[in-house]
Amino acid sequence: MKRPLTLAAAIVCLSLGLPAAADRVPPGTDDDIRERLEPLGEVCVVGSDCAAATVASSAVDAVAGPRSGEEVYNRFCFACHTAGVAGAPKLGSAEDWAPRLAKGMDAMWETTVTGLGAMPPKGTCMACTDDEMQAAIDYMSGG
Numbered sequence: 001m002k003r004p005l006t007l008a009a010a011i012v013c014l015s016l017g018l019p020a021a022a023d024r025v026p027p028g029t030d031d032d033i034r035e036r037l038e039p040l041g042e043v044c045v046v047g048s049d050c051a052a053a054t055v056a057s058s059a060v061d062a063v064a065g066p067r068s069g070e071e072v073y074n075r076f077c078f079a080c081h082t083a084g085v086a087g088a089p090k091l092g093s094a095e096d097w098a099p100r101l102a103k104g105m106d107a108m109w110e111t112t113v114t115g116l117g118a119m120p121p122k123g124t125c126m127a128c129t130d131d132e133m134q135a136a137i138d139y140m141s142g143g
């Protein structure tokens, strides 16, 4: 006769405890909670559909070929050369570029690749090919 009583007491305790536990659960429906617990990303295994999509997009990059001078400029050079930071010759400013063009393109090429004054080597585009670097210099200097 003792056992059922103990069990009943335990059940009472449990049911009393439930509302308190419910208070600690973050607000929202079960669906909201499930959504919050979703993983941030998923692992793509080569050969699966999601991996195929990734490969396709990098293939597009590769096919796109060398970047134009404008593309390189907009990505790597604009930060300094648009406003003329630290005396950088400004994009398309004939006045800024005249004395530099006078040195000759070879000299400008050299200083751009090695860095000059406040400009880091290759104007921070370390991955630029020679052609891309030249296109960027042409684009900004009008040379």
Ligand code: HEC
Pocket: 072, 073, 076, 077, 078, 079, 080, 081, 085, 086, 087, 088, 089, 100, 107, 108, 109, 111, 112, 116, 117, 118, 119, 120, 122, 123, 124, 125, 133, 136, 137, 141
């Ligand atoms: C962190 C700022 C900064 C970035 C980024 C930058 N430059 Fe410059 N650049 C300068 C400054 C400053 C000068 C002027 C240096 C001097 O004369 O002392 C300069 C000068 C130049 C010159 C003239 C060189 C000469 O011999 O007179 C060229 C050409 C040039 N930059 C090309 C580029 C290209 C191309 C990029 C992007 C791929 C680039 N720069 C990115 C700051 C920058």
